[in-house]
Structure formats: structure tokens, C-alpha cells
Amino acid sequence: MESSVTKSLQVFYKNLSLFPDSLYLTFPEETQKLDERVFLRGRFPAQGIPVKKNDGTIPTYLLLIHEFTVGLDLHRESFFDYALIHQEVSDKKTSENLTIIISYTLWDNIKQRPLFSSIIEQNKPIKEEITLDDLVKISQATAQALLVDIQSGVGK
Amino acid sequence: MKTHFLKGSLKCLLLFLVAFIPASAGDVFFKSPYIIWKDAEVLIWTPDSIPAIKATEFSLSLKRNNSGIGDPTARLAGDWQRDSVAFLYSAWLKENIDANVHAENLRARAPGMVKRLTESGDIMILFITRKGDQLYSVLFEGESAEPKAAGKIPYTADSIAMGDALAEMFFSGHAERRLTAEERKKADSRPNEYYEETPKFHGWAGVGAGFTQAKVPFTPNSWYNRKLRSRVKSYRNTQDSLSIWNFLDDESPLFSVYAGGTWYGFIGAELFLRYSQHDAKLDESDTVYKELDHWTYNRYEIGLNIHLSTTYHTASFLDIVPYAFLGFNYSFFSEDIGLKDGVKEGSNAYNTRIKFEDFYKGALIGVGSHFIFYDHYGVDLRAGIASRGRSLDREPSPDGVAEPTVIGGSTIDCFISLGLEYHWSLK
Numbered sequence: 001m002e003s004s005v006t007k008s009l010q011v012f013y014k015n016l017s018l019f020p021d022s023l024y025l026t027f028p029e030e031t032q033k034l035d036e037r038v039f040l041r042g043r044f045p046a047q048g049i050p051v052k053k054n055d056g057t058i059p060t061y062l063l064l065i066h067e068f069t070v071g072l073d074l075h076r077e078s079f080f081d082y083a084l085i086h087q088e089v090s091d092k093k094t095s096e097n098l099t100i101i102i103s104y105t106l107w108d109n110i111k112q113r114p115l116f117s118s119i120i121e122q123n124k125p126i127k128e129e130i131t132l133d134d135l136v137k138i139s140q141a142t143a144q145a146l147l148v149d150i151q152s153g154v155g156k
Numbered sequence: 157m158k159t160h161f162l163k164g165s166l167k168c169l170l171l172f173l174v175a176f177i178p179a180s181a182g183d184v185f186f187k188s189p190y191i192i193w194k195d196a197e198v199l200i201w202t203p204d205s206i207p208a209i210k211a212t213e214f215s216l217s218l219k220r221n222n223s224g225i226g227d228p229t230a231r232l233a234g235d236w237q238r239d240s241v242a243f244l245y246s247a248w249l250k251e252n253i254d255a256n257v258h259a260e261n262l263r264a265r266a267p268g269m270v271k272r273l274t275e276s277g278d279i280m281i282l283f284i285t286r287k288g289d290q291l292y293s294v295l296f297e298g299e300s301a302e303p304k305a306a307g308k309i310p311y312t313a314d315s316i317a318m319g320d321a322l323a324e325m326f327f328s329g330h331a332e333r334r335l336t337a338e339e340r341k342k343a344d345s346r347p348n349e350y351y352e353e354t355p356k357f358h359g360w361a362g363v364g365a366g367f368t369q370a371k372v373p374f375t376p377n378s379w380y381n382r383k384l385r386s387r388v389k390s391y392r393n394t395q396d397s398l399s400i401w402n403f404l405d406d407e408s409p410l411f412s413v414y415a416g417g418t419w420y421g422f423i424g425a426e427l428f429l430r431y432s433q434h435d436a437k438l439d440e441s442d443t444v445y446k447e448l449d450h451w452t453y454n455r456y457e458i459g460l461n462i463h464l465s466t467t468y469h470t471a472s473f474l475d476i477v478p479y480a481f482l483g484f485n486y487s488f489f490s491e492d493i494g495l496k497d498g499v500k501e502g503s504n505a506y507n508t509r510i511k512f513e514d515f516y517k518g519a520l521i522g523v524g525s526h527f528i529f530y531d532h533y534g535v536d537l538r539a540g541i542a543s544r545g546r547s548l549d550r551e552p553s554p555d556g557v558a559e560p561t562v563i564g565g566s567t568i569d570c571f572i573s574l575g576l577e578y579h580w581s582l583k
Contacts, residue, residue: 047265048244111251113261
């Protein structure tokens with residue numbers, strides 16, 4: 001799934017390079033407020049220290065993916081909306097959708113400040129059973145949504 | 157039509173906004189309320205190798221700009237500049253400070269830096285940095301990792317002029333006295349107004365001295381003239397006997413002892429004992445008084461007040477508790493009379509002189525305030541109106557109409573009293 005997301009992103013961003021999770025885990029954990037009620041918890045690079053690549057160059061932007069949740073019939077409000085977070089969910093026998101919820105931040109690595117944060121919910125209807133192909137497809141769709149989101153977010 | 161109106165009102169609003177922004181040489185990006193301390197200690201913090209303003213000159217600029225600021229001191233934040241965490245943040249701040257950046261986006265995030273800023277107490281931190289031909293400045297004050305104000309001024313070689321401009325931009329306005337370490341500690345630990353601990357029971361005991369008179373201030377003299385001018389002839393005769401002030405002098409010092417308490421800082425009760433002395437008003441033209449040495453009455457009043465109060469914590473050492481009270485009292489007039497030496501037996505008039513009732517029932521109402529210093533030592537000021545008169549709870553007898561008027565059936569006076577008290581609280 002990870003590779004299908006990165007592949008989809010690389011179509012647009014030619015010199016995309018991947019940092020390992022271990023680097024992300026060294027950043028201090030913080031809470032970011034997106035909206036009156038929507039909070040995102042994630043790790044952000046420290047102030048004053050730009051993240052460097054192995055060859056010593058400093059990338060201009062970082063895409064920090066805080067959470068990548070795969071499940072059935074999920075709603076992003078249930079995860080991130082402060083007012084709806086403690087809702088109880090009734091037991092279900094069947095599910096209609098395969099869902100991916102992704103929370104991310106586009107980070108200005110030169111100035112060390114967030115440019116844009118968002119939470120995306122991507123659904124794919126389940127026909128009969130979930131195959132590996134479905135997972136790849138929904139990952140690609142998520143990557144597309146991410147691209148659209150970033151483009152519109154930067155445009156703002 | 158509607159949009160035209162909207163546009164018009166927006167323009168008006170803009171004009172107003174422009175009119176209300178004070179003229180300043182600098183360009184202020186944002187400014188949220190902060191306290192300018194008197195005798196301020198300002199830390200000038202800069203990532204630049206040569207500071208744009210000099211500390212000593214800046215303290216003089218502060219003094220010139222704001223006459224109420226006392227004796228401010230400014231110094232360079234040497235230890236901040238050497239500290240690696242603070243240096244990283246200052247480099248970041250220099251990179252990020254810009255006209256359209258909000259205060260929340262300039263917040264320090266590194267825990268070490270947050271600690272440094274929040275623990276600076278009442279020291280004001282002025283961050284300055286030169287970017288091109290502009291001098292950017294950010295002000296930190298109080299226990300917040302978020303800057304309170306930011307702005308820029310044109311950079312010149314004249315450091316005094318820049319210091320003056322910065323002082324005008326950030327340090328104009330009313331300066332407040334700096335709290336002592338102890339006061340600050342107390343202010344920090346004080347719960348906010350929505351969660352103030354009110355003691356379950358708060359008690360006091362005190363002694364008071366004051367003055368009482370029949371005339372209530374701001375009321376017409378005509379209400380009292382008849383009573384106050386009245387004199388007693390041959391030990392018992394007056395025009396009117398409804399008020400005791402027809403017989404006795406109403407003006408007297410008043411002494412009291414009292415103890416009371418309030419529950420939950422709101423409702424309370426107080427027991428009191430009051431004493432005053434009143435001379436009989438003799439008609440000096442009556443020769444019957446030649447035998448008389450003195451004739452006075454000691455008035456004792458005992459009663460119970462219901463208190464309604466509220467507490468204001470004004471300063472760390474002073475609580476002010478205004479209250480209103482309503483109560484009842486019993487009045488006893490105890491006679492003190494004596495004939496001159498050598499007069500063996502009083503005249504007939506002396507023996508049949510006026511007698512007051514054994515006791516009178518009355519009510520009192522008033523307002524006051526406790527001023528409690530250091531939780532225990534109180535000064536109390538109160539004023540009110542008290543009455544005493546006929547017992548109204550007696551069954552009217554069938555021949556009540558024929559009965560003579562009860563002497564002193566309606567005796568009213570007002571009082572003012574200053575008390576010294578001791579207070580204590582049970583949590």
C-alpha cells in the first residue's frame with residue numbers, strides 16, 4: 001500500500017524522496033488545531049533545524065503523514081472531531097465501504113513551519129470480498145485525493 | 157442597493173479603524189493586551205552579532221517615552237544568546253517574522269524554549285533582528301510562549317532613534333507596579349474567579365464605637381422638630397409621649413460588642429449588645445428641678461441580625477465584604493437619678509415621675525462593610541436605622557381604645573459605627 005501511494009505521488013513529484021519512520025519518530029509530538037473542533041495530533045520537526053537528506057541537501061517541502069488508517073466504514077469525524085470523538089458505534093454485521101483515513105501536513109522545511117494540514121477520507125464500495133487489488137486501488141485513489149487536496153490547499 | 161449600503165458601511169468601518177490606530181513611526185504587525193511593568197526589566201535578545209540598539213540607551217528611551225514607567229533597566233540577554241535551544245528559536249524567529257504572520261504561528265515549540273519564556277516572570281523580552289533595511293522586533297511578556305506584539309521599524313545607524321521608536325511602539329501606556337516574589341506566588345496560586353474557594357463558615361467578633369441620633373441624614377428637619385424641641389416639665393409632662401426622644405436627648409456616643417458568622421460567604425447572623433447614655437431633657441424654667449442632681453438613662457440593646465454579604469478579594473492582603481443586615485432587638489432603658497446632697501426627700505412630682513416600659517421591642521436595618529486585612533484583622537463600618545416601641549404581638553384588649561398611649565411607642569434613631577474585629581474561617 002505504501003509503495004502504491006508513493007508511486008502515485010511520484011507521477012506528479014518527480015524528485016520525491018522517502019524518509020524512514022524512524023526519523024519522523026524523533027520529532028516532538030504536538031497537537032495542531034485545524035478548526036474550531038478538529039484537532040490533529042502528530043509529530044513536527046523542531047524549530048530552527050531543517051531536515052536534511054542523506055546527501056546533505058535540504059528539501060524545500062516535507063509531506064508529513066501522521067496517520068494512515070485502513071478500516072471498514074470509517075468516518076474521519078469520529079477520529080478527529082473533538083465534538084464527535086466519543087460517539088458509540090453500533091455493532092454491524094456487514095460493511096459497505098473500505099475506508100482509508102489519512103492525516104497529513106505539508107511542511108515548509110526552510111522556515112520550519114506548517115503550510116497546510118488536512119484529513120482525507122477515501123471510501124471504496126465493497127462488492128463481494130476485499131482483494132489485494134482493492135487495497136492497491138484505494139491507495140492510489142487516496143494518493144490522487146491527496147494530490148488534489150495539496151494543489152487546492154496551496155492555491156488558497 | 158443592499159450591497160451599496162454594505163460597501164458604504166464597510167468604508168465607514170475602515171475609516172474608523174484607521175482613525176483609531178495611533179500614529180507610530182513603526183509598523184505594528186499584531187498587538188495583544190500585555191502589562192507594561194513599572195520599573196520594568198527589559199531583556200534585549202538578538203541573534204545579530206551587533207545589537208541594533210544599546211541597552212543603556214534603550215532604558216533612557218523608555219524613560220523619555222513613558223514618564224510613568226519609573227526606572228526601567230534594559231540589558232542584553234547574553235545567556236539567551238549563548239544557549240543553543242534559545243539560539244535555534246531566535247534563528248527560526250528571524251527567518252519567520254513577517255508582516256502577515258500571526259502570533260500563534262510564532263509560538264515557541266521546543267519544550268526548553270517554552271520553559272525559558274514562561275519562567276521569565278515579569279521580565280519583558282524584546283527580540284530584535286535586522287533584515288535588510290528593516291529592524292524587526294517581537295515582544296514577549298508574561299507566562300506565554302506566544303509573542304504579545306511584533307512590528308518593524310526602518311533600520312538606521314542612529315541606535316538612539318531606533319530605541320525611541322521601539323519604546324514608543326511597545327512601551328506606551330499605563331505602567332503597573334511590579335509584584336513582589338511573594339505576591340506573584342500568591343497570584344499564581346489564586347484560583348480564578350469561577351473557582352474561588354469559599355470557606356464554609358467565616359466568623360468574627362468585634363467591638364465598635366459610633367454615634368446615634370434621632371435625625372436621619374437627608375430627611376427634613378420638620379419631621380423631628382417637635383420631638384427634639386420638647387422638654388420635660390415637672391418630671392413627666394410633655395406635649396407628646398409617643399417617642400422617647402420627647403423625654404431624652406437623642407444624640408449620644410454608641411458602643412457595641414458583637415460576634416457573628418456567615419455560611420458559604422453569603423448568609424450569616426450576628427449577635428450584638430449596644431450601649432448608649434441619654435440625659436433627660438429638663439425644662440430648666442421649672443423650679444421643681446432645683447432638688448435634682450442628675451437624671452440620665454442608660455440604654456442597653458441586645459439583638460440578632462441576619463447578614464447577607466459578598467466577598468471581594470481586592471489585594472493579596474485585603475478582602476472587602478460588603479453586607480446588608482436586618483434584625484430585631486430588645487431595648488432596656490435603665491434609669492439613673494439622684495437628688496442633690498442635703499435634699500432628703502424628693503418632691504411629689506419627683507416621686508410620681510415618668511416611668512418607661514420594662515423593655516421595648518424593635519427592629520433594625522442597615523448596610524456595612526468588613527475590611528479584612530491579612531485574613532484575620534478586620535475594620536468594620538456600618539450604618540443603619542433602629543426602632544423600638546410597643547410590643548405589637550399582644551392581643552388587643554376590648555377596651556384598648558380607652559387605654560392611654562404607650563410611652564415610647566415609636567422611638568426611631570439612626571446610627572453609624574466603626575468596629576475593630578478579629579476574623580477566622582473554617583474550611
